[in-house]
Amino acid sequence: MDIPLVxxxxxxxxxxxxxxxxxxxxxxxxxxxxxxxxxxxxxEKKRKSxxxxxxxxxxxxxxxxxxxxxxxxxxxxxxxxxEMMAFGAARWDSDxxxxxxxxxxxxxxxxxxxxxxxxxxxxxxxxLFNQMPQPRYVIAMGECAINGGPFWDSYSIVKGADKIIxxxxxxxxxxxxxxxxxxxxxxxxxxxxxxxxxx
Amino acid sequence: xxxxSEIIQAVKDEFGEGMVYAVDRKERRIVLTVNRDTxxxxxxxxxxxxxxxxxxxxxxxxxxxxxxxxxxSRLLYYDDYEMVYHTWSHSKKTLVExxxxxxxKNPSAPSITDVWSTANWQERxxxxxxxxxxxxxxxxxxxxxxxxxxxHPLRKNYEM
Numbered sequence: 624m625d626i627p628l629v630x631x632x633x634x635x636x637x638x639x640x641x642x643x644x645x646x647x648x649x650x651x652x653x654x655x656x657x658x659x660x661x662x663x664x665x666x667e668k669k670r671k672s673x674x675x676x677x678x679x680x681x682x683x684x685x686x687x688x689x690x691x692x693x694x695x696x697x698x699x700x701x702x703x704x705x706e707m708m709a710f711g712a713a714r715w716d717s718d719x720x721x722x723x724x725x726x727x728x729x730x731x732x733x734x735x736x737x738x739x740x741x742x743x744x745x746x747x748x749x750x751l752f753n754q755m756p757q758p759r760y761v762i763a764m765g766e767c768a769i770n771g772g773p774f775w776d777s778y779s780i781v782k783g784a785d786k787i788i789x790x791x792x793x794x795x796x797x798x799x800x801x802x803x804x805x806x807x808x809x810x811x812x813x814x815x816x817x818x819x820x821x822x
Numbered sequence: 823x824x825x826x827s828e829i830i831q832a833v834k835d836e837f838g839e840g841m842v843y844a845v846d847r848k849e850r851r852i853v854l855t856v857n858r859d860t861x862x863x864x865x866x867x868x869x870x871x872x873x874x875x876x877x878x879x880x881x882x883x884x885x886x887x888x889x890x891x892x893x894x895s896r897l898l899y900y901d902d903y904e905m906v907y908h909t910w911s912h913s914k915k916t917l918v919e920x921x922x923x924x925x926x927k928n929p930s931a932p933s934i935t936d937v938w939s940t941a942n943w944q945e946r947x948x949x950x951x952x953x954x955x956x957x958x959x960x961x962x963x964x965x966x967x968x969x970x971x972x973x974h975p976l977r978k979n980y981e982m
Contacts, residue, residue: 742968778975778982779967 682818689732689758690815693808696731696755697724701738703765703798710801720808728754733811735804736784739767739774745781752788760815762807763790766797773797825916826852829872836867850916858931861922865937868909874918877938878908880945882952884978886926903954905931909938924954933959951976 663669695717699707711717711724725731728751740748752761763784766772774780784790791814794807829852830844842864843855856864868874885900892898907920924931933956934941945956946965953974956962964971973980 741966742971743966776982778980 683816686815686818690812692721692723693733693760693812694721694723694725694731695733695735696728696751697726698751699737700740700744701765701767703737703767706798706801706804707735707737707764710804715801715805717805717808720805720812722808728752729756731755732758733760733762733808734788735762735764736768736788736790737764737799739771740781740784740787741779742781743779745787748784749787760792760811761788761790762804762811763793764796764804764807765799766795769793769795825850825914829914829916829918832872833864833867836871837864847919850914851919852916853919853921855921855923858922858924861920862932862934862937864920865907865909865934868918868920869937872911873913874909874911876910876912877934877940877944878910878917880908880941880948881906882924882948882954882976884952884976886978902926903929903952905948905954907934929953930955930957932957935959950974953977 663673697711698704709715711722717723722733728734732755734752734755736748752759761784763769767774767780768784768790771777771780771782775782781787792807792811794803796803799807826846826849830846833842833844833854837856837860841856841860845853845855847853854864883904883906885902885904888900890898890900903924903926905922905924907922909918909920910916911918922931929952931954933945935945935956935958942960943965945959946961946963948954949956949959949962950964950966951974963969967975975982
């Protein structure tokens with residue numbers, strides 16, 4: 624018997640009586656009886672079918688939570704950090720998007736690489752990235768972080784942040800406007816919702 | 823007697839006419855050119871007797887290719903490095919620039935870390951980028967480039 628599985632936008636899954644509100648997207652409850660949950664858990668075929676149906680809404684819910692509270696690591700490699708500060712201040716106000724600056728990578732989800740990475744700094748950047756808990760996201764902000772930018776010919780600059788850490792979104796500009804950074808973060812949030820990410 | 827000429831006179835009295843080449847460049851700016859052996863004594867004298875309590879900066883200059891002078895319509899070129907030390911006196915409000923030529927064959931200069939301890943990292947930087955070795959430095963390592971780096975990038979003959 625196929626389980627009447629309906630998971631709405633909110634992705635809620637529960638046990639109990641079916642409550643139909645008329646609008647199918649608003650229907651929350653899946654199982655008609657308590658015993659059916661046990662039956663699903665024991666039968667492998669039913670379990671797989673159940674998981675396949677539940678997976679996408681659950682992923683969506685988790686991704687929604689992740690993208691709505693992207694805490695960024697507050698650091699500065701170069702002048703793009705000034706624009707990042709402006710993005711955090713009153714006019715652009717990153718707090719509206721749940722982006723709160725943290726002083727340590729261990730509390731952060733999002734690392735914004737905002738400047739050129741020198742060979743001396745590269746192991747430190749990698750180490751800071753490794754200290755971030757998963758899921759973690761990286762934005763390459765500005766030309767220097769994309770490919771070295773104006774320092775392409777320099778003897779001491781890593782040619783792009785993606786040479787050492789996986790980058791999700793690249794934002795061009797020299798320096799990047801706060802608006803452009805905001806656009807990049809919204810693009811990252813879209814990617815998170817779709818669930819297609821590098822790291 | 824102005825501040826400049828007082829300082830120049832004091833330095834010349836201490837070291838003698840021939841040891842220090844002094845230029846009174848403009849108001850409260852003096853340039854002293856010495857050789858490597860006199861440098862540390864001069865720095866100590868400036869700090870202890872003339873109250874030059876602040877070392878502003880240390881610079882290393884690659885002078886190869888700069889025109890030194892002319893003999894019979896033939897140009898002479900420098901072929902050495904030059905260390906430039908800027909010191910500032912808060913009481914006299916005067917900046918003294920000390921220049922020391924460092925030959926290319928043996929690029930070393932005496933460390934003045936025990937006179938002004940702020941010279942420590944600045945000498946490390948000069949060593950890192952220009953390759954001037956400082957004798958008597960407590961911890962002469964690279965500071966800007968990684969440890970595995972070869973060569974000194976700000977030298978004019980450095981190939982990228």
